[in-house]
Amino acid sequence: MTERTVGGTAGRRRGKRPTMLDVARTAGVALRTVSRVVNDDPTVGQDLVARVRAAIVTLDYEPDERAQQLRRGVSGTIGAAVRNLADAHPVLSAIDQAARKAKLTVLAMSTEDEEQREREAVMSMCRKRVDGIIIEPISANHQYLAPEIEAGMPVVAFDRPTGGVPADAVLSDNATGIGMAFRHLVQHGHRRVAYIGDHERIFTGRERAAAFRACVTAGGGPLEGMVHAGAVEPARIAGALTTAFGGPAPATALITGNAATTVEVLRHLGADAGRIAIVAFDDFLLADLLRPALTVVAQNSATIGRTAIELLLARAADPSRPVESVTVPVELIPRGSGELRP
Amino acid sequence: MTERTVGGTAGRRRGKRPTMLDVARTAGVALRTVSRVVNDDPTVGQDLVARVRAAIVTLDYEPDERAQQLRRGVSGTIGAAVRNLADAHPVLSAIDQAARKAKLTVLAMSTEDEEQREREAVMSMCRKRVDGIIIEPISANHQYLAPEIEAGMPVVAFDRPTGGVPADAVLSDNATGIGMAFRHLVQHGHRRVAYIGDHERIFTGRERAAAFRACVTAGGGPLEGMVHAGAVEPARIAGALTTAFGGPAPATALITGNAATTVEVLRHLGADAGRIAIVAFDDFLLADLLRPALTVVAQNSATIGRTAIELLLARAADPSRPVESVTVPVELIPRGSGELRP
DNA sequence: ATGAAAGCGCTAACAT
């Protein structure tokens, strides 16, 4: 199986880390002076600064952030509870970058799409006394967060809102996105459009399915057999495809409601993927390399992440400000699959 | 642009968090007793446990992990400095899951493929006094870590080894992987195989290019114009493709050295992708949806992540154990692109 | 079985 090689370097000793007091003694100054130097306090004489700096280098001293945080009362860290760490997560990346600019580090934890994990992750962040929490909610009920919010913990949700507690949120414009997809297909000659998406128990699944129904109704198209909301499981997807594209008046185009659904649909369609028009909600890596390349409604991950940080900072600065919900526009990116004619 | 909605709930007050002392006073016991209850010390009477628990619930008390860590000396956290947070990162996910089983939380930070960022991230982890650090190295030189390793910080590298300091590592079997890819193509009738991969300044790029040259030499095939190692840039990739597949004795098959290169190659090839055989080093999401589906040499991310945690824990338990390097096998997954005949 | 006091490593009030 795996092959192990033992290197030449023998073991190492475990040393004890120097503290600020050690530095003070080595430099021959008071503890407080070292603290001042470490924090770039300008009221320290040149000579002492030099001596302290030298001692720091000599001892390889690194301040203990845990102690700093405990004393200062702020952690300089924000938590991000996201659905997944394994898949691509552009929003997390955007959160990370925006946080860096605000001199904050991000503690990212995966909820693995499980309510209990979400709760564990979030409560763990609270015990770490992070300066704020960004959640991609799995739960529909966040009562467990009420005491934390009461105690002043800034909480921002993205993609879906929190349930049962007042928290800021940044959401994509799902309704408009579905509308764009629908109109795009209509403009390319389609009259019977189907939708396969997430369960309506999930916020985004609900919003998108509802928007789709509204589009069809407004457009006078058929609704029966065209709307399929439910779990993202191969069997269900297969059935939905059969229903939508199999009857006497089959659909000629499809809107998929999220990335997972899209992938399942494509797997099922296989080589037939080029025979129906598809517009997918959510962009993903390599969508442009598929044949035909996939037309998508893309969420603006960079804006979502940046806005989440903005809301968090605003809440931290003014805990009494009104709760705010920001809707971020989406964008239709034509690549081929959505421009196929019936 | 983005649309903001102000919610109905007016602002909230910022409360002060209760401390252990508050709980003690509310329960009418000593501080020490609360600590015992919080830590499930069995030597506390039933009645006192009940009173303390009640006070904890009443006050919504949550222990401050920073203070716990400071006092205990361990943080219960390990750092993971990975190249990217935006793209899919199965190894990080595996690290996270293995860490959970060991009751550790993971602090993941992105190095953005920059040496300086790597250093900042890693030093930041050191200041947080994490219990260990897992690095996907960008730097070739990790001297800056020497004092930390001396001080007893467990460090494990994956994908590439560290440079200049003794640290455990878990690497993929690059040479065998390239060998598998090469033999696979030869078995399908190819005599002229080209390789396009990463810069040889990078460890994996070096190992894979070297292994490829060894394969070609051993097989008696032509080497000129067949090996292209360098930066992953569209222009370079395009040139490499022209050279390898354009001459009088063009290659009929291609091995790509990493995921980024593979994607660039596919973008350039476009519809021609089906005309040459390709085996790609690194698997990625949706590789099976491409036409033809991509034959890959897949790294075992789950094993890599798990092993990294194992090495970290072993090092933490016994700082003087010899430095170890673990090589994880790779697997060839035939999907179509690698089975095309010349 | 319970409690008083010391201290983890640092910063924030106060001196001086």
Added chain:
DNA sequence: ATGTTAGCGCTTTCAT
């Protein structure tokens, strides 16, 4: 400009 003293919130001797 520099030092002294008191905590941050918790765990850990060491009594009792």
